[in-house]
Amino acid sequence: MKSYGIGLGLTAVLAAIFAVQNPDMISVRWLAWEFALPQGLWEVLMFGLGVLLMGVFAVVAGWENRYRVARELSRSKLRIAALEKEREALLSAAQAAGTTEEEINFIEGGLKV
DSSP states (O other): OHHHHHHHHHHHHHHHHHHHHOOOEEEEEETTEEEEEEHHHHHHHHHHHHHHHHHHHHHHHHHHHHHHHHHHHHHHHHHHHHHHHHHHHHHHHHHHTTOOHHHHHHHHHOOOO
């Protein structure tokens, strides 16, 4: 986390230097509004807006991924429960058919040497 803070601080210092070195006024129109600010400030603001938007997209993608993993885990648990139920039914059928204990042990866990 330290490196993240150092990188963020360094980026802020570089952006401030850039803003000070580009003092020319620029007028920007967007929809019905018109804004006039120094060029360096515009670029720093747009960079900050881009960082903010990417942060929002990253959070949404994280939620999406968390939901997908939770759904897959739920499906896996249901599949495991169904397979365990089927296993118990097969072992009961094997015991009812007169299968020996040695054969049942082999079916359950494989041959143990």
